Amino acid sequence: MKVILNPSSLQEIYFQEKRFFIKRDDLLHKDFSGNKARKLFYFLEQDLPNIKEVISYGGAQSNMMASVSSLAKLKGWKFTYYTKTLPSYLKENLSANLEYALLNGMKLIEIPHESWQVSIDALQSSEEVLLLKQGGAQKEAEFGLAQLAQELIEDAKTKALHNPKVFVAAGTGATALYLQKHLPFEVITTPCVGNEAYLREQFLALEKDECLHPRIVNTEKKYTFAKPNPALLTIWQQLMHETGIEFDLIYDPKAWLALLENYESIKVDIIYLHCGGILGNRSQLKRYER
Ligand SMILES: *Cc1c(COP(=O)(O)O)cnc(C)c1O
Secondary structure, three states, X not given: OOOOOOOOOEEXXXXXXXXXXXXXXXXXXXXXXXXXXXXXHHHHHOOOOOOOEEEEEOOOOOHHHHHHHHHXXXXXXXXXXXXXXXXXXXXXXXXXXXXXXXXXXXXXXXXXXXXXXXXXXXXXXXXXXXXXXXXXXXXXXXXXXXXXXXXXXXXXXXXXXXXXXXXXXXXXXXXXXXXXXXXXXXXXXXEOOOOHHHHHHHHHHHXXXXXHOOEEOOOOOOOOOOOOOHHHHXXXXXXXXXXXXXXXXXXXXXXXXXXXXXXXXXXXOEEEEEXXXXXXXXXXXXXXXX
């Protein structure tokens, strides 16, 4: 089955009396959306007739896992996913990304904490098995992100944007980095997973030339990745209330705080890339409740 990804829309919104353009990659395709879909697009497009199975590993509620499960289903591949032994509340209340991926036929293998690294290091690709790294920072990600860059160039032309800039949250930083490589305008990002030094290392692993790296901005306060925090929930709710758009609860709140805190040094016209991930919100909202 051939899946076509039509360009996602660019939506004009106002938030805190400032104008932004949102690239709605969350609405890319009903079974395959967000930046993980862009990063996996190469594997969707290629024939790869020998591949029978895809294996990957990481967190039990990862957005990548959900997208790989869609990819595997669309391609008719088996999908095996390794994660650390699940806490019992997760196993008893399957939800969000984990539930979605299991419904797509994913086989989940739990690995005890102590033997995690050894087990992951032993995973291998072969002629029939495709191994995808955690977070999807593999070089094949460039293919789909280059296509996204082309869409953004078209969008900027169509909307006659003045000095456009792209703002996107960073995990591995691969999305920001590859976009910058293929865009004639500036890409700005903020680290949501580690600190700035970690993000610079990630950039360097993918691209030696620092002139091609995106600009990094920070929030004044530090936030721990995926840890519930009232300030993050508040801005997420404000975004929903003022724009009607549901953003992701893990990356986007920190990214919006960084964007607003650094607004004067960025200014118009800002394109914010919505990277999807809202399927995972249900499990994160449960953590906020607890
Ligand atoms: C994965 C993800 C990111 C970070 O993407 P990287 O390419 O790893 O930097 C940002 N936002 C959302 C919603 C994601 O799922």
